[in-house]
Amino acid sequence: MDLVLTIVIDGLIYASWLFIVSLGLTLVFGVLKILNIAHGSVYAIGAYAAASLVALFASWGLAPWMSPVAMLLAAAGVAAILGPLLERGLLERFYGRDEVLLLLVTYALFLVLEDVTKLIWGVNPYYVSEPYSLFGNVAIGSLSFVGFDFALIVLAVVCGVLVWFCLNRTVAGKIVLAVIHNPEMSASMGVNVKWVNCAAFTIGVFLAALGGAFTAPMISVQPGLSVSVIIVSFAVVIIGGLGSIEGAAIGALIVGIARALSVHILPEVELFSIYVVMTAVLVFRPEGLFQSVKARQI
Secondary structure (H helix, E strand, O other): OOHHHHHHHHHHHHHHHHHHHHHHHHHHHHHHOOOOOOOOHHHHHHHHHHHHHHHHHHHHHOOOHHHHHHHHHHHHHHHHHHHHHHHHHHHHHHOOOOHHHHHHHHHHHHHHHHHHHHHHOOOOOOOOOOOHHOEEEEEEOOOOEHHHHHHHHHHHHHHHHHHHHHHOOHHHHHHEEEEEEHHHHHHEEEEEEOHHHHHHHHHHHHHHHHHHHHHHHHHHOOOOOOHHHHHHHHHHHHHHHOOOHHHHHHHHHHHHHHHHHHHHHHHHHHHHHHHHHHHHHHHHHHOOOOOOOOOOOO
């Protein structure tokens, strides 16, 4: 029984931060029709920025509970700078072009951001352990877990609910959905499609940076972090269906549980378990679990 509980909770913890990152990836694809490979680099920049800002807050003598505030501010700062800069300054020039070209552009951007990250923060790992002990430990039966991990699960739920609510229950969200389904008609009705594209991309950047910022206390922040993240994030959105929030949630859960199962039962296949699951899903649902073949929806 303890093993089952451990697998479920470990899977949920892994799925939580992965869902936050994948949510930004699927949002950008849903609105801009771009598979953004540079999303992983934004995740890494968010992690580095959070580690730096948490250390800065500590050097100022601020209370430990300010660490989550520092991580949130770091993600917001990364989004405010990189979102408009990348979308308005680069990606806008390639809208309407071949999808393969857009993929290559974001891959080139990924390589550039990797080098920029090394130039700013160097190649030595960063550690930010203060926030990880902030929430203490949580006992479930005979097992004990770090409270920060459960806070991350709550954050993932909040992000998912907020994005879904804003898209489906607000005027701004209806405008975004209109742009997704027919940008030309939306423009003819007076919608500023360029502003919608920029806002959606910036929110996607924020979610990637937020995922990086709040996983920084759990990992060693070092070069190469972005590669594994973008690969697993792609697996999530492919399993769930490109452009689907519900699909991103289910895909993250499937990947999280599959990884936890392999880690605790058969560690030798941990590196392959995610791709085995992805292959199995695509054999029966090539378009993903929640993606309609006829229409893309968020």
